[in-house]
Amino acid sequence: MTSTPLQNSASTPSAATPPVAKKVPTERTHHGDTYVDNYEWLRDKESAEVVAHLKAENAYQETVTAHQEPLREAIFQEIKGRTQETDLSVPHRKDGWWHFSRSVEGKEYGIQCRVRASDTGDRIADWTPPAVEPGVEIPGEEVLLDGNIEAEGKPFFSVGGTAVTVDGTLYAYAVDNSGDERFTLRIKDLRTGELLPDVIENIFYGVSFSPDGTRIFYTVVDDSWRPYQVKAHVLGTPVSEDTVIYQEDDTAMWLGFELSSDRRYLVLGIGCSEYSETRLLRFDDPAQEVTTVISRDERVLYEAEPFLLEGPDGAKAEKILLTHNRGAINSMVSLADPAELAKPLAEQAWQTVVEHSDDVRVNGAGVTSTHLIVSIRKDTIERVQVMGLAGLGTAAQQEPVEPAFDEELYTAGVGGSDYEAPVIRLGYTSYFTPSRIYDFVLPTAEQPAGELLLRKESPVLGGYDGSDYVATREWATAADGTRIPLSVLRHKSVRQDSTAAGVVYGYGSYELSMDPNFGIARLSLLDRGVVFVIAHIRGGGELGRHWYEDGKKLTKKNTFTDFVDATDWLANSGWVDPARIAALGGSAGGLLMGAIANMAPEKYAAVVAQVPFVDPLTSILDPDLPLSALEWEEWGNPITDANVYAYMKSYSPYENVREVAYPKIAAVTSFNDTRVLYVEPAKWVQELRNRTTGSEPILMKIEMDGGHGGASGRYVQWRERAWDYAFIADSLGASELLPGAGLK
Structure with a gap:
């Protein structure tokens, strides 16, 4: 690329005149086509001239829209006047604690809290959230993270992930103070309130503790802002000794991780919009070997969930739940034995759990200890279905049960579930129904339709x-x-x-x-x-x-x-x-x-x-720019394909x-x-x-x-x-x- 200045500097107009950036012709040539870009120089965000130009843009828009300020203020006051500023979320149970967040009038950020749960033997009662009131503390309430304190004196504040150990003693949280989505991970000892010396810089979204609480897993991005490494940090050791669990070198693939529902596995998800690969690390494997479920070479778009399925004889067998598009453009759900996955794909025998439909899109599936949970989309609407695990993938498989709602246009999705819980948390909203939180009691022989329990509807004031x-x-x-x-x-x-x-x-x-x-x-x-x-x-x-x-x-x-x-x-x-x-x-x-x-x-x-x-064309033509290579599966690759280049240039x-x-x-x-x-x-x-x-x-x-x-x-x-x-x-x-x- 070559650049030739036409003017020495950007003009310095009055605030009532739009800023005029200087023209520095930069030539970009691909597939025999040369495009002259006069403003590529504005990419240099370290340049004082660029910053001055951007500030001039702000000054200009402020002048042009100054007459809108009373209307802006009126709309702001309407938003504020309809919002219950001192509020709190419905507590959700994680292991032995109820977790929830509070918001306080006049404060910008939420406050993350918890209170101890009880186990009385009555499963429904033990999974019924405690009654909470805005502005009123619950006896025994603990503050895990006050975003207002963390954000004090900072230009920006965002949390990119939190995690708590199973025993509830350690709390990890990742904070971004610039808006560039690179986070600093810190760990708090909840017994003392003190921060551990372990501090990990420049991580990406998502953190998880190992089930024994000795390690914490996190993701790292490369120079193009693509998550490409999952690493493990052993608490109390130097960050320089952190282990790379997996590194993804394909610049067109995104990497993420989560724990399996039963927390026996670390599940690594690698993929783009057209195909994917899941790798598993079993925590009790002495060799700590990462295994592949289905190779990306098969070009299957799928998600995998390992779990133990109880058979008719009461014995539990290892199974892999697959949500996949193999021969199913709208995806389907199948069940596979791990031994089958060792065979060539064409020879593998899977059991159908949710068959393919041209009218229903399967978005995902997961398990609790007793039920399968499936997210589907039908007639544009997202819905949730559940069925018992007993007989899954066989002729004895149960019919799905779907919580019923009475509006035509709505959204219902799983808002979280714990593996051992007798309920799943659902979020519900529509265009004019404020957000509702339900607990859906999972179907049993005594209550085959389940039960929908409204826990909260977000208040709207005014x-x-x-x-x-x-x-x-x-x-x-x-x-x-x-x-x-x-x-x-x-x-x-x-x-x-x-x-x-x-x-x-x-x-x-x-x-x-x-x-x-x-x-x-x-x-x-x-x-x-x-x-x-x-x-x-x-x-x-x-x-x-x-x-x-x-x-x-x-x-x-x-x-x-x-x-x-x-x-x-x-x-x-x-x-x-x-x-x-x-x-x-x-x-x-x-x-x-x-x-x-x-x-x-x-x-x-x-x-x-x-x-x-x-x-988009300038960005995607440069694979070194943030996330550009990941875009090829969405827009095509204009670097290698002249037809894609011409098509993108046309729009x-x-x-x-x-x-x-x-x-x-x-x-x-x-x-x-x-x-x-x-x-x-x-x-x-x-x-x-x-x-x-x-x-x-x-x-x-x-x-x-x-x-x-x-x-x-x-x-x-x-x-x-x-x-x-x-x-x-x-x-x-x-x-x-x-x-x-x-x-x-």
Whole structure:
């Protein structure tokens, strides 16, 4: 790559004038194609000139949006006014303790606590969480970690993992103080409150103690921010002597770990979006040998859970539970004997537990000591099913039992379960039902349907009434005839007279589903008459694996055209004025925002792109950049494949900015984001300003102390969301509350 300066420095405009970055042409040549990038120099975050430019961008957006400050403050106060600031989670039992977190009014961060559990012999009673009240201590309550104390004097605070030894004496926690997702691990002796001398720097998410509490496992990232090592630290020994349990050298594979449900194994998960490999380390194996379940060479996408299954004779046999896509694009669940896995794959005999269905996506499966738990997706909705382990994989296998809920659009997922517990914890929410926590009593012969016990519904203050709002499932039709599911949310007083404002939100990547969830901040838009549409576009996972595969690699443009088709549905629905529609998306959804802004700028009054992946080709062409190599399975590899290069170049937002009247655009990003580097929106915004033939402002808002999720601290995050929503509401002329709406 070659660079030639055209100008000596960036201009220094007044705050009312958009900053103009200097042009330093940098040539990038691949597959015979040369692209000249004028703003690649903005990648140097150590440069004082770059930092000054970013600060000028902030000053400009602050000036342009200054009139929105009262609206931002109003939305912030609405979020705050609906939130019970002093609150606590439902305690969950881990071994001999109930763990929970508290939040306190005026404090940014949660406080992690525990209280001792009792074992009376009544299993249901022993797994019934203690009654807790906001602001009221429980006798014997212990504070494990107060995030407010830990964050004091720090620009950023995030916890990347915690762990407690089985005997409850040691507590490990990993903290990030910069937003770059590199954590420092510390260990507290809960008997004395003192920190152990063991401190491990620069680890990634997730920590676990060995069952005997003598070792702690953690993950390390390489220079491209890819987790590639799982290491073990023996307490009391120098960190320099930590053992590498496993190292993954394939730059396109992600590495993680967990303990098996029965804690007999360390389970190493290695994979990408198309195939995977599980390796097992049995804790009682004297040789400490790591074994492979199914080699990645077989190109099977799977997860494996080792466990002991009791047979009809009462003897327990080692089994491997497999959730896999072998001959099953939507995945299925099978049971395998370890001896079978030693054979060539084609010769292995597995027992079917959950068969494949074109209409049901199997997301995962796990076990307790008595039951199989399966997560599935049907008709876009995530559901949970359970069945007893007795007879599993045989003709005597029990029928699945599914907890029943009474809403059409909802999300129900396993929120945690303990191997020995007679209950599993479920999380439930819908668009207008605040988060609920249930315990589902697992089915027995005496109670074959199980029992759903509501433990808590998150309180919403300010006179909230869910019946004031309406959520419906609608369908847009794509140009190729595909039906695209939409979730359409509105205040009940909005009339279908083509006058309201509307927002279309989308993501559409990595097989992630935009499931129904309750959002306090979103109410502030609905209360201003905005119709909020979630477009479940291809590239997501809402309608199974095909839905994902039809929106990735060389079919990625379906994601973008689906979003535009969803916008057209809204424009023609009779609910909104077609001139009052905004678009919203973040990360890969930010790429979506850049693509649709280029494809159909006339359809949007405003676009908000949060931490937007708008320069994907530059990033993925450089395998040394953070996480780039991992993206090849999602987008294709433009380094080796000329067709992928040409296809990506044809939709890359930064490289397809054209001379057209762009709508109002806000690119919201963070300086320390390691997933989507700030340089992408910084370059994009410059090019948009260069090319637009319109007069609408194009802004960049950058959090100088945040990461991919923005700044830390709940009040700061509420203000960030208020900024985004105020920008949208102001752009759509929807600043005023509907009569009777808002805080009561």
